[in-house]
Amino acid sequence: MLVAQMNNIVKRYGSHLALDHVDLDIREGEIVGLLGPNGAGKTTLIHALAGLNRIDSGSIHCFGKPQTANLMEIKRNLGLVTQDITIFEDLTVWENLAFFGGIYGLKGSGLKKRIEETLEFVGLTDCANKRPGIFSGGMKRRLNIACALTHKPKLLIMDEPTVGIDPQSRNHILESVRELQRSGTTILYTTHYMEEVQSIASRIVIMDQGHVIAQGTLDDLIDNIQHEEKIKIELVEVTGQLLEQLRQLAGVKSVTQEGNKLTIISTVGSGNLDRALALARHAGGIRSINAEKPTLEDVFFTLTGKQLRDGKETS
Amino acid sequence: MARMIYFSILRMLRGYSAIILLFVVPLAIITLLSLIVGNEYSVEGLSSRQYIAMTMVIVFQLFSGNYAMFYIHADLVKLRRWKIQSLPVSLFKYSAAILFASTFFSTLQGLLLVLYTRLLFGVEWGNYAWLLLIIVTLSLLSQFVHLTMVFSTSTISMAERFTEIYGIGFILLAGIIFPMPVWPVIEWINGFLNPITLAQSALMGPVAQIDYGNPYASLLLLIVQLLLFAVLSAVLGRRRLS
Numbered sequence: 001m002l003v004a005q006m007n008n009i010v011k012r013y014g015s016h017l018a019l020d021h022v023d024l025d026i027r028e029g030e031i032v033g034l035l036g037p038n039g040a041g042k043t044t045l046i047h048a049l050a051g052l053n054r055i056d057s058g059s060i061h062c063f064g065k066p067q068t069a070n071l072m073e074i075k076r077n078l079g080l081v082t083q084d085i086t087i088f089e090d091l092t093v094w095e096n097l098a099f100f101g102g103i104y105g106l107k108g109s110g111l112k113k114r115i116e117e118t119l120e121f122v123g124l125t126d127c128a129n130k131r132p133g134i135f136s137g138g139m140k141r142r143l144n145i146a147c148a149l150t151h152k153p154k155l156l157i158m159d160e161p162t163v164g165i166d167p168q169s170r171n172h173i174l175e176s177v178r179e180l181q182r183s184g185t186t187i188l189y190t191t192h193y194m195e196e197v198q199s200i201a202s203r204i205v206i207m208d209q210g211h212v213i214a215q216g217t218l219d220d221l222i223d224n225i226q227h228e229e230k231i232k233i234e235l236v237e238v239t240g241q242l243l244e245q246l247r248q249l250a251g252v253k254s255v256t257q258e259g260n261k262l263t264i265i266s267t268v269g270s271g272n273l274d275r276a277l278a279l280a281r282h283a284g285g286i287r288s289i290n291a292e293k294p295t296l297e298d299v300f301f302t303l304t305g306k307q308l309r310d311g312k313e314t315s
Numbered sequence: 316m317a318r319m320i321y322f323s324i325l326r327m328l329r330g331y332s333a334i335i336l337l338f339v340v341p342l343a344i345i346t347l348l349s350l351i352v353g354n355e356y357s358v359e360g361l362s363s364r365q366y367i368a369m370t371m372v373i374v375f376q377l378f379s380g381n382y383a384m385f386y387i388h389a390d391l392v393k394l395r396r397w398k399i400q401s402l403p404v405s406l407f408k409y410s411a412a413i414l415f416a417s418t419f420f421s422t423l424q425g426l427l428l429v430l431y432t433r434l435l436f437g438v439e440w441g442n443y444a445w446l447l448l449i450i451v452t453l454s455l456l457s458q459f460v461h462l463t464m465v466f467s468t469s470t471i472s473m474a475e476r477f478t479e480i481y482g483i484g485f486i487l488l489a490g491i492i493f494p495m496p497v498w499p500v501i502e503w504i505n506g507f508l509n510p511i512t513l514a515q516s517a518l519m520g521p522v523a524q525i526d527y528g529n530p531y532a533s534l535l536l537l538i539v540q541l542l543l544f545a546v547l548s549a550v551l552g553r554r555r556l557s
Contacts, residue, residue: 047397050397050400050401051401052397052400052401072403073403075401075402075403076403078401080397080398080401082397082398084394086394086395086397086398088322088326090325090326090329090330091322091325091326091329095322095325098318098322099318099319099322100402102318102319103318103319103402103403103404104402104403105403147398
């Protein structure tokens with residue numbers, strides 16, 4: 001069943017085309033990882049889905065209903081975790097959850113029960129009566145997430161929820177996201193961190209310049225771009241003759257040397273791994289060998305011509 | 316709605332710096348001036364303590380819109396904009412809740428000052444229903460003036476400067492800090508525009524022995540200003556938040 005369906009979405013900011021005929025389906029129970037460099041249109045897409053932006057053309061359906069005619073009803077089943085920390089620092093943790101839960105219509109014992117469950121889920125039960133001003137970045141992030149969970153949303157939209165936090169808190173958040181999926185919540189997750197998407201997303205959508213340029217499972221995406229294989233060999237000794245012989249093998253695109261280490265880029269399926277090994281063994285011996293499978297980062301680079309590292313893109 | 320108002324008031328109660336500026340400072344000024352000046356003098360038909368207390372309550376109500384300005388800016392214009400917009404509540408309702416909370420809170424602060432001066436210095440405030448009406452009107456006017464500023468400027472600090480100019484400008488024109496020259500233009504502003512002199516006229520007139528002008532007309536002029544700023548802030552807010 002489709003939780004959200006975005007068809008042919010166009011959004012302009014003046015002359016800038018932020019979303020250019022974008023289609024996106026989100027199925028029930030999946031974690032969709034949304035990746036893209038800065039300015040790709042990820043946040044605009046999220047805002048359009050959450051009903052925060054008016055789109056110029058196209059249609060959005062959530063939970064089987066058109067967004068325009070059912071916005072308030074749709075919002076009641078959505079949860080948004082913003083990139084900025086949007087908790088109230090002058091209210092306690094409990095009061096923050098009571099405020100947001102109350103706006104979604106929870107009250108009385110139902111609200112109290114949901115707050116307790118949510119605090120338990122994000123590991124903040126012990127801090128329920130504290131104000132978040134004194135919290136670490138990771139704890140604030142967890143409270144930020146909790147504020148979007150109190151009402152048990154069917155679709156949770158998470159916009160870079162792990163920016164600027166320590167690895168321990170990040171792992172806690174990622175494990176929570178998996179747990180949410182197991183309990184039936186559908187999640188749209190945007191991040192700059194490839195390893196996060198790689199570890200939690202059941203489907204990955206890559207955006208660039210307002211377009212969805214690829215989508216599928218990690219394996220699908222890798223299969224689609226896998227035209228090359230990378231062989232790394234560390235030798236006892238590298239000779240000029242060996243380098244020449246390797247370069248002359250059919251299908252070899254490049255051989256680069258760094259000390260006693262060689263990196264051979266070759267067309268996939270050319271069988272050059274065996275040949276390269278035979279030549280290296282003959283030339284004096286092998287210390288180590290490594291044939292690398294393309295990563296999501298390779299996929300991203302191939303598709304966008306950009307790299308994402310540590311939250312910053314580099315061309 | 317009630318829940319949003321409740322949590323807004325809770326936030327205001329914990330905003331200690333604003334409480335110091337809008338409650339503790341006038342309390343201190345009233346106390347200090349009342350002790351220094353005493354109660355022997357008569358100022359414009361009122362005892363000196365009466366004049367000081369009434370003027371301070373009026374003056375500080377003019378800045379009470381600060382609460383609404385900062386909360387609306389943080390929640391709907393900047394920091395929490397997307398979060399609040401993602402909630403199943405209309406922005407009008409959310410703004411109205413903040414506005415109501417801010418008006419209630421500042422009115423309460425004003426009434427506490429009234430109670431303090433009544434109990435400590437025996438200040439006579441006249442009809443309390445009339446007094447409440449004037450305080451609520453001034454507070455609402457201040458809310459809408461501050462909202463107009465926040466929706467019409469690009470940064471919160473710019474909005475702050477404009478509200479300071481508005482407030483301090485009218486304090487100066489009212490001749491509270493030092494006497495103003497008797498120029499027709501200043502007379503006209505103080506007679507028809509200045510919320511401080513209008514509120515003084517509405518509040519002090521019925522209590523004082525001398526003529527301050529028609530208190531009903533003064534209150535009516537305040538209400539007209541309030542309505543104009545309400546419409547202006549609604550139009551600007553609609554443009555800014557959509």
